[in-house]
Amino acid sequence: MATIKDIAERLGISVSTVSKGLNGASDISESLRQNVLDTAVELGYTTKQMRGGSPRRFCIFVENMEYDTPEQFGYDIILGFKQLAFRENCAVTVIPLTPDFQAAEKYDTYMLKNGYAGAFLLGLALQDPWIAQFNDSTIPAVLFDNYIRKNPAVSYVGTDSFEGIDDAIGHLISLGHTRIGLINGSRNSMISDRRWQAFIDSMTAHGLPFSEDTMPYAYFVPEAAKPHVDKLLSLGMTAILCGNDLIASGVIAECNARGVRIPEDLSVIGFDDIPISAQLTPPLTTIRQDRLELGKCGFYALHSLINHVSISTTLLRPQLIVRGSTGPCRS
Amino acid sequence: MATIKDIAERLGISVSTVSKGLNGASDISESLRQNVLDTAVELGYTTKQMRGGSPRRFCIFVENMEYDTPEQFGYDIILGFKQLAFRENCAVTVIPLTPDFQAAEKYDTYMLKNGYAGAFLLGLALQDPWIAQFNDSTIPAVLFDNYIRKNPAVSYVGTDSFEGIDDAIGHLISLGHTRIGLINGSRNSMISDRRWQAFIDSMTAHGLPFSEDTMPYAYFVPEAAKPHVDKLLSLGMTAILCGNDLIASGVIAECNARGVRIPEDLSVIGFDDIPISAQLTPPLTTIRQDRLELGKCGFYALHSLINHVSISTTLLRPQLIVRGSTGPCRS
Numbered sequence: 001m002a003t004i005k006d007i008a009e010r011l012g013i014s015v016s017t018v019s020k021g022l023n024g025a026s027d028i029s030e031s032l033r034q035n036v037l038d039t040a041v042e043l044g045y046t047t048k049q050m051r052g053g054s055p056r057r058f059c060i061f062v063e064n065m066e067y068d069t070p071e072q073f074g075y076d077i078i079l080g081f082k083q084l085a086f087r088e089n090c091a092v093t094v095i096p097l098t099p100d101f102q103a104a105e106k107y108d109t110y111m112l113k114n115g116y117a118g119a120f121l122l123g124l125a126l127q128d129p130w131i132a133q134f135n136d137s138t139i140p141a142v143l144f145d146n147y148i149r150k151n152p153a154v155s156y157v158g159t160d161s162f163e164g165i166d167d168a169i170g171h172l173i174s175l176g177h178t179r180i181g182l183i184n185g186s187r188n189s190m191i192s193d194r195r196w197q198a199f200i201d202s203m204t205a206h207g208l209p210f211s212e213d214t215m216p217y218a219y220f221v222p223e224a225a226k227p228h229v230d231k232l233l234s235l236g237m238t239a240i241l242c243g244n245d246l247i248a249s250g251v252i253a254e255c256n257a258r259g260v261r262i263p264e265d266l267s268v269i270g271f272d273d274i275p276i277s278a279q280l281t282p283p284l285t286t287i288r289q290d291r292l293e294l295g296k297c298g299f300y301a302l303h304s305l306i307n308h309v310s311i312s313t314t315l316l317r318p319q320l321i322v323r324g325s326t327g328p329c330r331s
Numbered sequence: 332m333a334t335i336k337d338i339a340e341r342l343g344i345s346v347s348t349v350s351k352g353l354n355g356a357s358d359i360s361e362s363l364r365q366n367v368l369d370t371a372v373e374l375g376y377t378t379k380q381m382r383g384g385s386p387r388r389f390c391i392f393v394e395n396m397e398y399d400t401p402e403q404f405g406y407d408i409i410l411g412f413k414q415l416a417f418r419e420n421c422a423v424t425v426i427p428l429t430p431d432f433q434a435a436e437k438y439d440t441y442m443l444k445n446g447y448a449g450a451f452l453l454g455l456a457l458q459d460p461w462i463a464q465f466n467d468s469t470i471p472a473v474l475f476d477n478y479i480r481k482n483p484a485v486s487y488v489g490t491d492s493f494e495g496i497d498d499a500i501g502h503l504i505s506l507g508h509t510r511i512g513l514i515n516g517s518r519n520s521m522i523s524d525r526r527w528q529a530f531i532d533s534m535t536a537h538g539l540p541f542s543e544d545t546m547p548y549a550y551f552v553p554e555a556a557k558p559h560v561d562k563l564l565s566l567g568m569t570a571i572l573c574g575n576d577l578i579a580s581g582v583i584a585e586c587n588a589r590g591v592r593i594p595e596d597l598s599v600i601g602f603d604d605i606p607i608s609a610q611l612t613p614p615l616t617t618i619r620q621d622r623l624e625l626g627k628c629g630f631y632a633l634h635s636l637i638n639h640v641s642i643s644t645t646l647l648r649p650q651l652i653v654r655g656s657t658g659p660c661r662s
Contacts (some may be wrong), residue, residue: 008467124513137492149494150494150497150498150648152648152650160643160644163643165483166481167481290640293640294641297642300631304624308649309621309624309647310647311628311645311646311647311648312491312494312646312647312648313491313644313645313646314642314644314646315641315642315643315644315645316640316641316642317481317483317641317642317643318496319483
């Protein structure tokens, strides 16, 4: 393990200057401080607090996801994480994340500078600057719905998309549907890629037809559904799977506006089971993710990484919740 | 949730007789008792103890795996499980398993009859009777190296074979090897299937040749390697990956007997890093599984299932341990 002296030697500065840099003293320049921190990260130096001081400090970074109220997707995930963290006497800070924030400072540097022992990261897109850094970052990070190969300091937590999509398609087949479309989440999202592949796998396994036209990418908001509904209906789809519940709510709104009846004319299935899903008209059939438990799994994985146990992947089982938005296929 | 009365009504017997059957009283016939238990399982009845009495009782079933001494593969897995169980005040019984044992009694019935709240199962083969039952069993079960789709009462724990095999092949490529063979574990093993696929994926990604001849199935013991060494050498392989360390030790023994030098003439890589691996001549390069942590993950997953949190999959990261059995490819 690197020492302060190693950092001093590398930079050709005194040990006391390194110490000032690590502790955020005001009498050295910001550029020198960054240099000290970057070098500390590069050499694998960790502060005493990060090695096991008490209480440990963790942070949760959130991007592309709402989390302020219980109705929003991220709320329960964060709550579950905090619940376990509390039991382990760990402090948790929630930090909104943007691409600019990531571009301004390296992940490892930010964590080291702020004394965080590890992070749980929600909603990052594949092209985000930090995603590439996770290939060789050294500060423990658990990613919700993002998988990084081979780095023992990084862990992936999510819900099994393959089982969820296959459950949904099986349910539609049992209702007589064979022409099933997918309005996926955004490109540049690992979880959209997985659901895309899961859809192909399940449709293929069931001998059902599909094409790029019947499985467009959209974005994880209601408005994104609108342009795709007309096309999928014109292609003869009798059921639409959606990348999340918000997209499904957009499909339902668009159908209501057009006089397309759900489920008589079109069956619709969401993904997530956020609270609003049961309140839609008709109530939404959806693939449930247990978000509170996802948060707890996130904490468990992070706690394991901190203790040098590298959990690569933790997947929860999805659960199909059948409500009024799916019904028998009109023949 | 089913009650004793439900069982009594279904069987047309009195509640007190059902109670005797569930409690193992001596004054009812064994066949009636089995009938009570089978019906209880069928209806989803669980005993008070199983619902949360203290201490909970768990069992670990072991098949096709040695575990009596620290040198053996299963020892640390069981130890890790027991260590976490102890902290949670749970009792653990280790039970050797055979196909006959499984054929004699259903998994759910055995568990219910013996008051076990859940099980950790090691070493089961794909054709084992209980494997098929796990598709709709209701008593929590965590399977090491076996994956059951969609049953929320069953969880899979293992090491990421895809990362491990790719690490090993990457290491061999860095040494100049391009003709790499695989002596796999036994057929009828889910983990053999995964390593077979992982080998194909990695070789394909690296643009290296392979065929069914260069990746034979064997069995997870040293003797199983012998018949394959000659063939793989005659096919021009300069490196052999093995399904586990025992197979690799068999490859090394066979090479020593034939005067084939390791690593000068042939590089050999195992899987697992059991203690013997470092003691071989030459010491074995291998893909390490952290067996103690696998056991702990097994307990964590089982504890989650008991609390109705269905973790589908937990994968640990493998770690490539480079020792003397791999070296530069002779050109």
